[in-house]
Amino acid sequence: xxxxxxxxxxxxxxxxxxxxxxxxxxxxxxxxxxxxxxxxxxxxxxxxxxxxxxxxxxxxxxxxxxxxxxxxxxxxxxxxxxxxxxxxxxxxxxxxxxxxxxxxxxxxxxxxxxxxxxxxxxxxxxxxxxxxxxxxxxxxxxxxxxxxxxxxxxxxxxxxxxxxxxxxxxxxxxxxxxxxxxxxxxxxxxxxxxxxxxxxxxxxxxxxxxxxxxxxxxxxxxxxxxxxxxxxxxxxxxxxxxxxxxxxxxxxxxxxxxxxxxxxxxxxxxxxxxxxxxxxxxxxxxxxxxxxxxxxxxxxxxxxxxxxxxxxxxxxxxxxxxxxxxxxxxxxxxxxxxxxxxxxxxxxxxxxxxxxxxxxxxxxxxxxxxxxxxxxxxxxxxxxxxxxxxxxxxxxxxxxxxxxxxxxxxxxxxxxxxxxxxxxxxxxxxxxxxxxxxx
Amino acid sequence: xxxxxxxxxxxxxxxxxxxxxxxxxxxxxxxxxxxxxxxxxxxxxxxxxxxxxxxxxxxxxxxxxxxxxxxxxxxxxxxxxxxxxxxxxxxxxxxxxxxxxxxxxxxxxxxxxxxxxxxxxxxxxxxxxxxxxxxxxxxxxxxxxxxxxxxxxxxxxxxxxxxxxxxxxxxxxxxxxxxxxxxxxxxxxxxxxxxxxxxxxxxxxxxxxxxxxxxxxxxxxxxxxxxxxxxxxxxxxxxxxxxxxxxxxxxxxxxxxxxxxxxxxxxxxxxxxxxxxxxxxxxxxxxxxxxxxxxxxxxxxxxxxxxxxxxxxxxxxxxxxxxxxxxxxxxxxxxxxxxxxxxxxxxxxxxxxxxxxxxxxxxxxxxxxxxxxxxxxxxxxxxxxxxxxxxxxxxxxxxxxxxxxxxxxxxxxxxxxxxxxxxxxxxxxxxxxxxxxxx
Numbered sequence: 001x002x003x004x005x006x007x008x009x010x011x012x013x014x015x016x017x018x019x020x021x022x023x024x025x026x027x028x029x030x031x032x033x034x035x036x037x038x039x040x041x042x043x044x045x046x047x048x049x050x051x052x053x054x055x056x057x058x059x060x061x062x063x064x065x066x067x068x069x070x071x072x073x074x075x076x077x078x079x080x081x082x083x084x085x086x087x088x089x090x091x092x093x094x095x096x097x098x099x100x101x102x103x104x105x106x107x108x109x110x111x112x113x114x115x116x117x118x119x120x121x122x123x124x125x126x127x128x129x130x131x132x133x134x135x136x137x138x139x140x141x142x143x144x145x146x147x148x149x150x151x152x153x154x155x156x157x158x159x160x161x162x163x164x165x166x167x168x169x170x171x172x173x174x175x176x177x178x179x180x181x182x183x184x185x186x187x188x189x190x191x192x193x194x195x196x197x198x199x200x201x202x203x204x205x206x207x208x209x210x211x212x213x214x215x216x217x218x219x220x221x222x223x224x225x226x227x228x229x230x231x232x233x234x235x236x237x238x239x240x241x242x243x244x245x246x247x248x249x250x251x252x253x254x255x256x257x258x259x260x261x262x263x264x265x266x267x268x269x270x271x272x273x274x275x276x277x278x279x280x281x282x283x284x285x286x287x288x289x290x291x292x293x294x295x296x297x298x299x300x301x302x303x304x305x306x307x308x309x310x311x312x313x314x315x316x317x318x319x320x321x322x323x324x325x326x327x328x329x330x331x332x333x334x335x336x337x338x339x340x341x342x343x344x345x346x347x348x349x350x351x352x353x354x355x356x357x358x359x360x361x362x363x364x365x366x367x368x369x370x371x372x373x374x375x376x377x378x379x380x381x382x383x384x385x386x387x388x389x390x391x392x393x394x395x396x397x398x399x400x401x402x403x404x405x406x407x408x409x410x411x412x413x414x415x416x417x418x419x420x421x422x423x424x425x426x427x428x429x430x431x432x433x434x435x436x437x438x439x
Numbered sequence: 440x441x442x443x444x445x446x447x448x449x450x451x452x453x454x455x456x457x458x459x460x461x462x463x464x465x466x467x468x469x470x471x472x473x474x475x476x477x478x479x480x481x482x483x484x485x486x487x488x489x490x491x492x493x494x495x496x497x498x499x500x501x502x503x504x505x506x507x508x509x510x511x512x513x514x515x516x517x518x519x520x521x522x523x524x525x526x527x528x529x530x531x532x533x534x535x536x537x538x539x540x541x542x543x544x545x546x547x548x549x550x551x552x553x554x555x556x557x558x559x560x561x562x563x564x565x566x567x568x569x570x571x572x573x574x575x576x577x578x579x580x581x582x583x584x585x586x587x588x589x590x591x592x593x594x595x596x597x598x599x600x601x602x603x604x605x606x607x608x609x610x611x612x613x614x615x616x617x618x619x620x621x622x623x624x625x626x627x628x629x630x631x632x633x634x635x636x637x638x639x640x641x642x643x644x645x646x647x648x649x650x651x652x653x654x655x656x657x658x659x660x661x662x663x664x665x666x667x668x669x670x671x672x673x674x675x676x677x678x679x680x681x682x683x684x685x686x687x688x689x690x691x692x693x694x695x696x697x698x699x700x701x702x703x704x705x706x707x708x709x710x711x712x713x714x715x716x717x718x719x720x721x722x723x724x725x726x727x728x729x730x731x732x733x734x735x736x737x738x739x740x741x742x743x744x745x746x747x748x749x750x751x752x753x754x755x756x757x758x759x760x761x762x763x764x765x766x767x768x769x770x771x772x773x774x775x776x777x778x779x780x781x782x783x784x785x786x787x788x789x790x791x792x793x794x795x796x797x798x799x800x801x802x803x804x805x806x807x808x809x810x811x812x813x814x815x816x817x818x819x820x821x822x823x824x825x826x827x828x829x830x831x832x833x834x835x836x837x838x839x840x841x842x843x844x845x846x847x848x849x850x851x852x853x854x855x856x857x858x859x860x861x862x863x864x865x866x867x868x869x870x871x872x873x874x875x876x877x878x
Contacts, residue, residue, distance in 0.1 A: 044598070140595060155765075156762040158484055159762055284726075303585065303748065305585070305748035307746055308747075320741075
């Protein structure tokens with residue numbers, strides 16, 4: 001047989017010291033599994049992972065599940081401690097999380113983080129620091145919780161031209177939207193129920209405003225297209241203005257309403273955004289109910305892929321973090337950078353106003369002859385065609401349910417602005433974008 | 440800052456010679472993309488991949504899409520050619536595919552294959568050869584075509600205890616089953632339509648008998664549990680005996696019928712099998728229609744995950760193969776083995792007779808007093824409890840639709856054997872296993 005080069009091996013028996021920043025729901029689950037199931041992980045992976053230090057903000061808070069000898073309130077000690085070979089950041093927020101992640105990478109320590117806000121806001125800087133140090137920065141848990149999505153996008157689809165990613169990436173809002181649609185409850189009641197069940201925070205603003213989903217949309221755009229969408233270039237709308245009448249209209253029109261993160265490749269650049277969307281009832285994402293998350297990918301060769309599962313929760317998220325820790329530990333022991341260095345750089349980001357969208361509009365109007373022609377004229381002037389109109393009479397007033405053809409978002413907005421100025425229009429009660437075949 | 444170890448880098452500009460065995464649908468798509476989109480792949484990954492040789496069985500067949508200078512009918516030349524650094528096997532079947540895969544690994548060449556039959560039949564030998572040589576053996580396309588499933592199972596879920604994997608892993612049979620259910624067409628007509636549309640081969644035996652799905656079930660069991668289930672330990676049933684009456688009964692009972700690959704961890708070992716299964720209509724896999732494939736994973740910490748997409752076809756499958764090629768090329772250039780070496784070894788495989796199952800049974804009986812007590816006695820003797828009975832009268836004869844509680848498969852089979860011997864039972868028209876909460 002001809003000559004061959006054998007690959008270098010590493011000694012898997014070497015213990016790898018893990019430092020963890022954050023001991024909340026995810027951090028607590030992770031520490032428990034690394035400590036209690038240490039031998040299970042070793043049997044399954046051949047790696048010996050040992051938690052050496054757990055950094056928290058407040059030492060006075062009791063954490064009975066974490067061995068007290070491990071706890072410190074000096075987060076930056078994870079960077080300087082030579083016993084810590086690999087840093088896990090599960091504290092969330094921009095600081096001190098950002099400082100410990102950056103300093104760890106600069107110190108040549110692999111980093112695993114679940115922090116979507118940090119990756120979305122400072123992705124280019126952190127990926128560059130990881131590439132410069134030649135160490136992995138892994139963040140599978142930052143989007144979709146326990147759903148494997150980062151690795152499929154960056155590895156399995158490495159040779160694919162991805163065209164579009166649609167994600168239900170916020171379980172709180174999906175729970176609220178499906179409760180409102182199925183049980184006919186109002187927004188406040190659905191939110192209170194979500195809070196009672198632990199699906200929503202006491203302060204739900206980040207979820208219901210779309211801010212949480214926006215960070216994930218930015219990350220998905222970066223991974224799918226390599227283009228960084230800065231937070232201020234990302235249009236984000238939440239679900240607080242959707243009413244029971246919209247759910248009834250959606251049902252009549254054959255749609256369901258979901259809050260979606262959208263990342264798509266367009267001829268003039270990349271668009272990333274978050275807004276409610278009416279989806280055809282037979283769309284794969286329409287079947288995603290309750291707090292479940294799902295990501296739907298359209299690729300030019302692979303076609304359509306759907307990934308669904310638990311988008312939050314300590315245990316599922318800790319599973320994704322643990323998978324990253326095992327990957328990063330392997331790479332660390334091998335001494336070679338093998339995982340694809342993620343390159344996310346500023347690029348062409350399309351203004352939302354230039355993106356083609358399709359709209360559902362619910363209008364309260366005075367029911368008199370000529371009303372529809374005035375309304376049609378408003379759309380015509382803006383260059384927007386009407387796909388369908390449905391009238392629901394109420395004596396001398398009426399409600400119109402309009403669906404437009406696709407047109408640039410700015411044109412749709414201009415048409416609606418004109419509608420608001422018409423005497424025959426009492427109110428533009430609701431607008432929701434629509435996903436259909438032509439979009 | 441304290442001292443740190445920088446990782447070794449490799450020179451990504453080095454060209455990697457690719458040898459491809461097989462130029463059918465998948466091989467043709469792969470060659471086209473590697474040749475026509477070579478610069479696109481380089482721009483996206485930083486790797487320069489060059490097809491150096493394409494081996495086919497029959498040189499006389501015209502392949503206009505493949506540069507003629509690349510084609511050879513000497514498959515083993517991929518092993519000996521020093522210009523070929525990485526071997527892709529997409530010819531299918533056990534030989535000569537098995538010989539070229541094994542010899543390539545032994546020669547220290549990374550191998551990417553889409554060959555489920557080969558991995559299922561000779562997994563332990565091939566994984567051992569890859570581990571011995573320290574080179575990757577990747578096979579993302581072997582299960583679920585373009586759906587990323589191997590990497591999520593082996594990497595993202597590396598720290599998870601997977602309990603069960605259910606897969607719709609054969610598009611042909613899923614297309615036939617959903618056509619029969621939705622359009623009320625018979626098996627022969629649905630098969631002919633699938634053949635006409637290219638979803639079924641002219642000889643559909645491997646698909647409709649469950650053999651194709653069985654190979655995938657064995658692979659899923661190996662990856663999820665590390666236990667090799669030899670082909671002769673794997674119970675496989677197909678779809679040829681399912682009739683229109685079963686679809687009607689399923690609908691009445693709130694079920695849909697799917698052909699499923701099942702791999703599960705049980706206290707006494709691992710079970711892998713393939714058979715039709717009645718799933719509750721709201722089960723995530725019940726929504727998978729037509730030729731789409733889907734894999735559903737239950738983990739003790741992560742909960743339930745669903746992956747769905749195109750399970751076959753040249754372009755989607757080539758996407759999965761290309762992702763593996765990029766991965767293997769990175770590992771090859773780095774000179775380090777980083778991807779988890781897959782360990783699949785003989786272990787405890789549970790006899791299907793000992794696995795708890797739940798059955799739907801359709802019986803044609805003589806409608807006379809005492810029939811039900813004789814039938815109930817047959818189940819009682821076998822130790823099987825009846826969950827529900829539904830009678831459909833037809834004059835002096837009747838059809839009974841029975842659903843049992845869970846009991847060992849052998850007990851269910853014994854009960855049915857007794858039924859067949861009863862004078863009041865004209866025929867056991869159909870038996871299909873049932874998935875319900877208690878299973």
